[in-house]
Amino acid sequence: MAITPPENRLWWKEPLHGIETIWITVGFLWGLFMTGMMVYWHMTGEQNLSNEAYRVNPDTYAEKVEAAAAQYTVREDEQSGIPVVHPPAGSDVYMLARLWEWWPILELEKGKEYRLHLSSLDWLHGFSLQPTNINLQIHPNYEMVLTIKPEQTGDFGIICNEFCGIGHHTMLGKMIIVE
Amino acid sequence: MSMSLFRTCPDTGLKVHGPAESLIKANAVVAVVFLALGGLFGLLVALTRWQAVHLLPADLFYLALTAHGADILIFWIIFFEIAILYFASAILLNCRLAMPKVAWLAFILMLVGALMANVAVLQGDSSVMFTSYVPMKADHKFYLGLILFAVGALVAVMVFFGTLVIAKKERTYEGSVPLVTFGAVTAAIIAVYTIASGAVILVPTWLWSIGLIGEIDTLTYRVVWWGFGHSSQQINVAAQVSCWYAIAAIVLGAKPMSEKVSRAAFFLYICFLLLASAHHLLVDPGLSSEWKVVNTSYALFLAVLGSLIHGMSVPGAIEVAQRKNGFTQGTFGWLRNAPWGNPAFSGMFLSVVLFGVLGGITGVIMGTEQINLIIHNTLYVPGHFHGTVAAGTTLAFMAVSYLVVPLIFRKEIMFKKMAQWQPYMFGLGITGLSVFMMAAGTLGVSRRHWDMAFSDATMTFDYPPAVFMIMALNGISGIIATIGGGMFVIVIVASVFFGKKRGEEEVKNNPIVHQGGGTVAAHGSAESLHIPGTIVLVSLFFGAFVLYYFINWKYLSEIWPLS
Incomplete structure (x- = not known):
């Protein structure tokens, strides 16, 4: 029994039944396949997270985001008063996370590619773009850069999905996609 | 001595x-x-x-x-x-x-x-x-x-x-x-490096909290903390699998089909789990895709292979024992005639099934580098680990408690009817919690979030309306799980403090330990293994695994292109 020492003292020499060998082989090959699938998706899939990231001082990052916003602000959001920034298609676009907001609101064009920069000025935050459902971990001191290509128009919510204190559930941002 | x-x-x-x-x-x-x-x-x-x-x-x-x-x-x-x-x-x-x-x-x-x-x-x-x-x-x-x-x-x-x-x-x-002790050794070895990782991160964090250290890098914290936080879950898996084997042995006289295979499966846990902790960091900046793929592929999949092996070895051992005990009809006669009224057995079997289906499959899927983009920090994550830690570990520990009370505390189990229903009640509640949280997570709902209606936010956002119903069902499941957990606490506490002392008469009339024992030929499984029911169950499981894996790639392919 499993609660007593093995009856056969040379248990490691016992032969295996075919069905056990088959199952172990299937499990092993399935693991190989799943590994290959990740590599394959890097080569052919369209949804891969970039490896581009930089060390950045939060103050420096805030200045960059504010400079970009000052250049391309088109209006203010009526509800929140946060500027709506419409950068040129294909350019670098910047957003910051801080307790408890995403700043500014980005207005992007459908079907165009943007280099999106993300970082936090204080704690860890979670970038959850809904309803398309893209979820990223946002750190202070690290500037993440990824290329995104919006595929639908409309207002998209950015929910903070990393707990960041008592105002966490009010931390809601926006991305507007236009034609 | x-x-x-x-x-x-x-x-x-x-x-x-x-x-x-x-x-x-x-x-x-x-x-x-x-x-x-x-x-x-x-x-x-x-x-x-x-x-x-x-x-x-x-x-x-x-x-x-x-x-x-x-x-x-x-x-x-x-x-x-x-x-x-x-x-x-x-x-x-x-x-x-x-x-x-x-x-x-x-x-x-x-x-x-x-x-x-x-x-x-x-x-x-x-x-x-x-x-x-x-x-x-x-x-x-x-x-x-x-x-x-x-x-x-x-x-x-x-x-x-x-x-x-x-x-x-x-x-x-x-x-x-014994195999159960071997599993415990596995858990203990993993515990040592888990606690070492915990010390490496928690000691500096404590010093930081009292002002002796200036700053702790957030990425370093997450990398090292998960060496502790995830590995500790593997202690649970090793301990819970040991409980599965122990319960099957005590209740049914089951013997491992192959000592070699079961022990090798435990050994895979020891070798690969620490690296696999990297799957918590798949959408973090500053870590390369190569690092993520290497650490979450074979480091993770060889540990998963260990669980896949136990997933056949445990029901297989039960089937062999039941057939030896005389339940030989058809493919599933052994399962129909299992002691479903014994909470040690039912709790163990539910733990095996729910751990594999709810916890195991989903864990591998969210540990896939790209698929993590649609899952990270959504309610899918707690949905997954209620399948592993609550349905798997907690239920297994509850089941083994029904043996610990008579064997170690030497007390008869009180409220036998309540004890009989307890694993089903708790299993049902946890299944609901797990499934509904994963459903809400698939729709993007954030974990650790007080208000998914965002009523205090300066902007507005609406999740799909279905999530409110899903989270209501989740709440009801929480109540059911709490009742199931409460039944466990009542039965165990009452039995330990007020139960009838287990004397000679009880040992004779209500045997806890199965007297059969030794169900497979002494020399391995090669000549005597007949487990058609287990083969069907394992095949169904694997089919569901493959199907659900590809469904999630499909979900991923529908989000905006990223590079």
């Missing part, structure tokens, strides 16, 4: 060391107290996320969520695991426990640590969640409590290893240690 410290167990014939028995009792009782406490916090969380009820205000919700995580995921599980380690060493090996005084010191350290962390959380200034990511700061007592607890656990693990050395030296057993 004087023989007067030993008694002979009338159920098993094993020599039982008195001090070991007392320590098993103490650790198990405290574990159940933390289960009850943590479970109640869990109920408060589920009732708050049920938007129509929305029970707690925000600050208390985050407090309750932190307490729920710490009390269940750390204190209930690890206290119980220490009891399992002492059982698998001193009791199963017929040996005295090494250094009982040191083991009591470990117990006190763990208890003081657990209480200190609970006080810090209940004071309201340590609502930092189980993960306590810097630079969010808890009260220094919170970190110190966790450190004391971890030191205590490490000392207890050393007592376990000391006991193995004594047993070997004093030749208290023949040949190799």
Whole structure:
């Protein structure tokens, strides 16, 4: 029994039944396949997270985001008063996370590619773009850069999905996609 | 060591060391107290996320969520695991426990640590969640409590290893240690490097909380913390699989189909799990795709292979034993005629199935580098780990408790009807929690979030309306799970304190240990294995796994292109 020492003292020499060998082989090959699938998706899939990231001082990052916003602000959001920034298609676009907001609101064009920069000025935050459902971990001191290509128009919510204190559930941002 | 410290167990014939028995009792009782406490916090969380009820205000919700995580995921599980380690060493090996005084010191350290962390959380200034990511700061007592607890656990693990050395030296057993003890050794080895990772990150964090260290890098914290946070879950898996084998052996007389295969599967856990912790960092900046793929592919998949092997070995051993016990009709006669009214068996079998289907499959899928983009930090994550830790580990520990009470506490189980229904009730509730959280997560809903309607936010956003119904069903499941958990606590506490003493008559009339035993030929599985039912079950499981894996790639392919 499993609660007593093995009856056969040379248990490691016992032969295996075919069905056990088959199952172990299937499990092993399935693991190989799943590994290959990740590599394959890097080569052919369209949804891969970039490896581009930089060390950045939060103050420096805030200045960059504010400079970009000052250049391309088109209006203010009526509800929140946060500027709506419409950068040129294909350019670098910047957003910051801080307790408890995403700043500014980005207005992007459908079907165009943007280099999106993300970082936090204080704690860890979670970038959850809904309803398309893209979820990223946002750190202070690290500037993440990824290329995104919006595929639908409309207002998209950015929910903070990393707990960041008592105002966490009010931390809601926006991305507007236009034609 | 004087023989007067030993008694002979009338159920098993094993020599039982008195001090070991007392320590098993103490650790198990405290574990159940933390289960009850943590479970109640869990109920408060589920009732708050049920938007129509929305029970707690925000600050208390985050407090309750932190307490729920710490009390269940750390204190209930690890206290119980220490009891399992002492059982698998001193009791199963017929040996005295090494250094009982040191083991009591470990117990006190763990208890003081657990209480200190609970006080810090209940004071309201340590609502930092189980993960306590810097630079969010808890009260220094919170970190110190966790450190004391971890030191205590490490000392207890050393007592376990000391006991193995004594047993070997004093030749208290023949040949190799039993499989269950081997599983416990696996859990203990993983515990050592888990606690080491915990010390590497929690000690500096504590020093930072009292002002002695200036800053802790957030990415470094997450990398090292998960070496602790994830590996500790593998302690649970090793301990819970040991419980599966132990229950199958005690209740049905089941013998592993192959000692070699089952032990190799445990060994895979030891080798690969620490690296696989990287799957928590798949959408973090500053880590390369190569690093992510390497650490989450074969490092993870070889550990998963270990679980896949147990997934056939455990039901296979049960099938072989049942066929030997005379239930040979058809493919599933052995399963239909299993002792479903024995909560030790039903709890164990539900644990095997739910762990594999709810926890196992989903864990592999969210550990896939790209698929993590659609899952990270959504409710899918707690949905997954309620499948592993609640349906898998907790249910397995509950099941084994129905054997610990008569065998170690020497008390008859009280409220037999309630005990009979308990694993089903708890299993149903946890299944609901797991499935509904995963459903809401698939629709993007954030975990650890007080208000998915965003009523206090300056902007507006609406999740798909279905999520409100899903989270209501989640709340109802939480109530069912709480009732199931409450039934467990009532049965166990009542039996331990007021149960009828298990005397000779009870041993004769109500045998706990199956008398058959030895169900496969002595020389491996090669010539005698007949497990058609298990083959069908495993094939169904694998089919569901493959299907659901590709469904998630399909979901991923529908989001915006990223590069």
